[in-house]
Amino acid sequence: MKAMTYRGPYRVRVEEKDRPRIEHPNDAIVRVALAAICGSDLHLYHGMMPDTRVGHTFGHEFIGVVDEVGPSVENLQVGDRVMVPFNVFCGTCFFCARGLYSNCHNVNPNATAVGGIYGYSHTTGGYDGGQAEFVRVPFADVGPSKIPDWMEDEDAVLLTDALATGYFGAQLGDIVEGDVVIVFGSGPVGLFAAKSAWLMGAGRVIVIDHLEHRLEKARTFAQAETYNFTEHDDIVVKMKKITDFLGADVAIDAVGAEADGNLIQHVTSAKLKLQGGSPVALNWAIDSVRKGGTVSVMGAYGPLFSAVKFGDAMNKGLTLRMNQCPVKRQWPRLFEHVHNGHLKPSDIVTHRIPLEHIAEGYHMFSAKLDGMIKPLITVSATS
Amino acid sequence: MTDHYGYTAAKPPLRESSEQLRARVPGWGVDLDPQDRPSVPKLQLDPDATGAHWEFPERQPEHWPRERSIEHQFLTPVFGTAQPPRGLSGAIRKLAYARYSEGRAAHWLLLMAADRVDTVGSTLTSLASPHPDNLLAETGVLSEFKAHGLRSRLGERRTDVVHHPLDPIIVAGPWLLLGVVAYRTAKRVASRLRG
Ligand SMILES: NC(=O)c1ccc[n+]([C@@H]2O[C@H](COP(=O)([O-])OP(=O)(O)OC[C@H]3O[C@@H](n4cnc5c(N)ncnc54)[C@H](O)[C@@H]3O)[C@@H](O)[C@H]2O)c1
Ligand SMILES: [Zn+2]
Numbered sequence A: 001m002k003a004m005t006y007r008g009p010y011r012v013r014v015e016e017k018d019r020p021r022i023e024h025p026n027d028a029i030v031r032v033a034l035a036a037i038c039g040s041d042l043h044l045y046h047g048m049m050p051d052t053r054v055g056h057t058f059g060h061e062f063i064g065v066v067d068e069v070g071p072s073v074e075n076l077q078v079g080d081r082v083m084v085p086f087n088v089f090c091g092t093c094f095f096c097a098r099g100l101y102s103n104c105h106n107v108n109p110n111a112t113a114v115g116g117i118y119g120y121s122h123t124t125g126g127y128d129g130g131q132a133e134f135v136r137v138p139f140a141d142v143g144p145s146k147i148p149d150w151m152e153d154e155d156a157v158l159l160t161d162a163l164a165t166g167y168f169g170a171q172l173g174d175i176v177e178g179d180v181v182i183v184f185g186s187g188p189v190g191l192f193a194a195k196s197a198w199l200m201g202a203g204r205v206i207v208i209d210h211l212e213h214r215l216e217k218a219r220t221f222a223q224a225e226t227y228n229f230t231e232h233d234d235i236v237v238k239m240k241k242i243t244d245f246l247g248a249d250v251a252i253d254a255v256g257a258e259a260d261g262n263l264i265q266h267v268t269s270a271k272l273k274l275q276g277g278s279p280v281a282l283n284w285a286i287d288s289v290r291k292g293g294t295v296s297v298m299g300a301y302g303p304l305f306s307a308v309k310f311g312d313a314m315n316k317g318l319t320l321r322m323n324q325c326p327v328k329r330q331w332p333r334l335f336e337h338v339h340n341g342h343l344k345p346s347d348i349v350t351h352r353i354p355l356e357h358i359a360e361g362y363h364m365f366s367a368k369l370d371g372m373i374k375p376l377i378t379v380s381a382t383s
Numbered sequence B: 001m002t003d004h005y006g007y008t009a010a011k012p013p014l015r016e017s018s019e020q021l022r023a024r025v026p027g028w029g030v031d032l033d034p035q036d037r038p039s040v041p042k043l044q045l046d047p048d049a050t051g052a053h054w055e056f057p058e059r060q061p062e063h064w065p066r067e068r069s070i071e072h073q074f075l076t077p078v079f080g081t082a083q084p085p086r087g088l089s090g091a092i093r094k095l096a097y098a099r100y101s102e103g104r105a106a107h108w109l110l111l112m113a114a115d116r117v118d119t120v121g122s123t124l125t126s127l128a129s130p131h132p133d134n135l136l137a138e139t140g141v142l143s144e145f146k147a148h149g150l151r152s153r154l155g156e157r158r159t160d161v162v163h164h165p166l167d168p169i170i171v172a173g174p175w176l177l178l179g180v181v182a183y184r185t186a187k188r189v190a191s192r193l194r195g
């Protein structure tokens, strides 16, 4: 089969690979129809995630058709159209039993500090991902859901991560009616977090980025008030000024490890890999929120330490909340919101790229070319 | 004292009322009740909700000694089998797992070192294979022409443009270094042979 493979920092290619096999009785093999590149994939692509092996196939956002099932699979049949959450999870460990699907204890031998994720290095379990024609899906009775007939493929693929994560990020902000919410990052996760903040009754939603085309999307898609941090000498002071010098009630970090805005932080993490991630946006969030406020961290950071302003967070009495998103837990409610038209996830898709051209897709997404916000990877027809 | 928020008890008024927001923003307030949200409360014990029909999953066969964190009691019942450790990079990875917990920087730094060794080794061996690495295609830089590389970067006040020139150095750096070492060694060998 054809699969995207990692060759080293900033280098990927498409090559012929063996088709994945059933390795456990509850596995399924899914023929991928549509996949996506996520901001998280950039951390791998740039070589920031430890134990990213040459030959690894990325891709944790994908939908497709069940092609083969293991002997113990009861809930899926060959031919079912399925959407697969980015988490690999067992359903019964201490954590899954309590709804923390992103923190499963039974699927990632390589680390206890993170659960299982498709196509996300060996640090998250060593599973090849969905930017390929076929993918192994463990715990087929637990992870995937059949795509409802009324749901469009492009909406379904965005539900496997970006939308669920943005929505989860807003929840971790503990938003109550009338709260002032600042979202750092106007990528897919930030856009969905901003939109979700309104659903939870925010009184004001502010989005920060430095890419104009993305801020434009925050205004049109998420009805948000936007600020370009390059236009302000000090974005934290600007946030204080526009919130009556009190600070926001809630701030959401939807940027993560490659944050810009401070060259030393960015270069020491994204380029030199001396930090787990560049915490520029996280530090801005900590400093922009009011005392006693909440910071929700959706941005991903590597397992090495990062230079976070912890003292400010402590002295301000902040609540810091964070996790990888337990995707499937969000689905019943999000299916309703998509069905009712409250959310139209595919509105943020800007590019559709065939699998064969994925190397160019990565470069464009990494360098943020051509107004790219969310690239989908077209692999095969669904039916 | 209405404009001294924070210094007095009142919360600053919002520019738009909830009614105005409901009219302007589609879906505003549909998840208003903080208690009625999917991830609230954080821990919800409900083992029957997942579709799983086991208490502990069956174990997947282990075909080679699968590296694992020493913070795990045993090999997890299910695990990825992609890219088994191999060669020098594999040896470094096995050492990182066997010797250091996730709490130690050495664990992660060794894994990162193994990643770099893997890249250099794989690229070199690919040159002798039917599918040699092609840096031009693999970096996707040719998209610069189709995807308006210049126009996308100029025009806006993007801060990341400053460090984009570092990217080619990260890709080519190890090769330049390798080239210099090879050249020096060749020169030394040549002069030894002469002298
Ligand atoms: N928690 C989870 O489950 C989860 C799931 C998906 C993605 N993520 C993480 O969320 C983050 C965002 O993902 P994405 O797909 O939207 O990525 P993305 O790269 O498309 O978006 C990040 C945005 O942040 C902007 N940015 C950079 N520095 C900034 C700063 N200092 N302040 C404000 N904005 C800044 C960038 O210009 C970009 O628009 C990534 O770190 C990703 O790994 C986490
Ligand atoms: Zn993702």
Ligand SMILES: [Zn+2]
Binding pocket: A089, A090, A091, A092, A093, A094, A095, A096, A097, A103, A104, A105, A106
């Ligand atoms: Zn589990």
